[in-house]
Amino acid sequence: xxxxxxxxxxxxxxxxxxxxxxxxxxxxxxxxxxxxxxxxxxxxxxxxxxxxxxxxxxxxxxxxxxxxxxxxxxxxxxxxxxxxxxxxxxxxxxxxxxxxxxxxxxxxxxxxxxxxxxxxxxxxxxxxxxxxxxxxxxxxxxxxxxxxxxxxxxxxxxxxxxxxxxxxxxxxxxxxxxxxxxxxxxxxxxxxxxxxxxxxxxxxxxxxxxxxxxxxxxxxxxxxxxxxx
Amino acid sequence: xxxxxxxxxxxxxxxxxxxxxxxxxxxxxxxxxxxxxxxxxxxxxxxxxxxxxxxxxxxxxxxxxxxxxxxxxxxxxxxxxxxxxxxxxxxxxxxxxxxxxxx
Numbered sequence: 001x002x003x004x005x006x007x008x009x010x011x012x013x014x015x016x017x018x019x020x021x022x023x024x025x026x027x028x029x030x031x032x033x034x035x036x037x038x039x040x041x042x043x044x045x046x047x048x049x050x051x052x053x054x055x056x057x058x059x060x061x062x063x064x065x066x067x068x069x070x071x072x073x074x075x076x077x078x079x080x081x082x083x084x085x086x087x088x089x090x091x092x093x094x095x096x097x098x099x100x101x102x103x104x105x106x107x108x109x110x111x112x113x114x115x116x117x118x119x120x121x122x123x124x125x126x127x128x129x130x131x132x133x134x135x136x137x138x139x140x141x142x143x144x145x146x147x148x149x150x151x152x153x154x155x156x157x158x159x160x161x162x163x164x165x166x167x168x169x170x171x172x173x174x175x176x177x178x179x180x181x182x183x184x185x186x187x188x189x190x191x192x193x194x195x196x197x198x199x200x201x202x203x204x205x206x207x208x209x210x211x212x213x214x215x216x217x218x219x220x221x222x223x224x225x226x227x228x229x
Numbered sequence: 230x231x232x233x234x235x236x237x238x239x240x241x242x243x244x245x246x247x248x249x250x251x252x253x254x255x256x257x258x259x260x261x262x263x264x265x266x267x268x269x270x271x272x273x274x275x276x277x278x279x280x281x282x283x284x285x286x287x288x289x290x291x292x293x294x295x296x297x298x299x300x301x302x303x304x305x306x307x308x309x310x311x312x313x314x315x316x317x318x319x320x321x322x323x324x325x326x327x328x329x330x331x332x
Contacts, residue, residue: 027311034316048232055240058247060275065239067282075235083242085274091267093250094258104252111247167324170298173282174319177299180275181306193269194276201277205285217277221269225262 017130021137024117028059029145034171035062036153041163042070046154053150057143058115061086063175064214070172073211081214092119099123099131113139116179189224196220293332298323 032053039049044066052062061082068078093114099122102110113135121138125131157163183190197220204213250258258264283299284290302319310318 027313031313031316034313034320044232048236051233051236052239056236056243058243060271061239061243064274064278065235067278069232069235071281071285072287075231076238079235079238079242081274081278082239083246085271086239086243086246087267088271089243089247090250090258091264093247093252094255097251097255102251107251108248111251112244114247114251165324165327167294167298167320167322167327169282170295170302170319170323171316173279173295173299174302174316176275176279176282177302177319178306178312178315180272180279181303183272183275189269190272193272197273197276198280201281202284202290205281205290206288210285210288214274214277214281217273218270220273220277221266224269225265 013130014133017125017134018137020124021121021134022141024121025138025141025145028117029142030149031059031175032146032149033153033156034175035059035066035146036150036155037157037163037168038063038070038153038172038175039066039150040154040157041168042066044069044154046151046158049154050147050151053147056082056086057112057146058086058089059146059175060116060179063172067172068211068214070169071210073209077209077211077215081211081218084215084218088116089114092116095119096122096131096135099125099128100135101128110135110139113143115142117142189227193220193224196223294323294326297326 035053036049039052039062040046052065056062056065064085065075065078065082068081069075093111096114096119100110118135118138122131122135125134157168160166163169180194184194197217200220201213201217204216208216279299283295284292298319301322302315305315305318
């Protein structure tokens with residue numbers, strides 16, 4: 001290849017990576033509206049909703065904490081469930097570390113953006129340069145939009161009054177369903193685990209304080225782990 | 230105040246999980262049992278959260294407009310609708326039913 005051909009191939013590759021990154025970043029980034037409004041509807045202040053999006057920055061965990069608070073459960077139990085959910089980001093980091101190959105200092109900064117969406121885009125890249133670009137572009141786009149739309153959603157809901165009139169109490173469970181649905185297609189262990197978790201959580205709801213049934217549902221992984229071991 | 234503490238704990242916990250994955254040598258975390266737990270635990274929690282948030286009302290189980298909204302969301306998921314569409318349909322259907330007077 002001549003120099004010019006190499007350059008234009010690189011430009012085309014860059015464009016393709018950026019297109020993927022922004023497609024994912026924009027689609028999911030806009031859902032911050034749902035988080036901002038759900039959080040405010042659950043009784044969090046606008047500041048608290050924004051702090052979660054800025055510093056926790058992993059959607060499922062944020063929604064889980066808010067769900068625990070809105071259900072009248074202990075916020076600390078909610079935090080335990082949220083962290084357990086965030087544990088999957090460790091696995092993502094494991095897969096991304098060799099692809100991104102970052103020096104120690106950069107790793108600490110990059111870690112904040114290791115979530116479902118950045119992992120999906122990064123893993124789809126053929127080489128290190130594209131992987132780093134995809135990770136950075138998706139992360140930046142998502143972080144910017146997710147935080148902006150969280151603020152807008154929170155402010156909007158604060159102005160609306162009773163949020164359940166607008167069906168906003170259905171946003172949280174719809175988010176959870178959308179997150180779990182693709183995993184159910186992955187295999188039988190996932191479906192058994194999900195089914196058992198639903199049973200545990202629903203059976204526990206009338207008997208236990210809010211938040212406890214959710215944590216207890218984590219035990220649903222035990223049969224699948226035992227079968228493998 | 231406890232809400233702020235919970236936000237702090239969640240943020241520190243989730244950041245730690247992210248850093249661990251990126252920094253710890255693969256051999257420490259990359260074991261079949263750890264891998265399997267980290268894959269399945271979110272499935273269990275997300276499924277439980279979906280169920281309780283759809284059917285729970287305090288310490289009671291109820292069937293109300295949310296359940297219909299979620300059924301609509303499930304149908305959208307079967308048609309591979311984008312994330313935001315799924316959530317919007319759930320909210321829209323729930324709000325619509327309440328507007329018609331259904332709890």
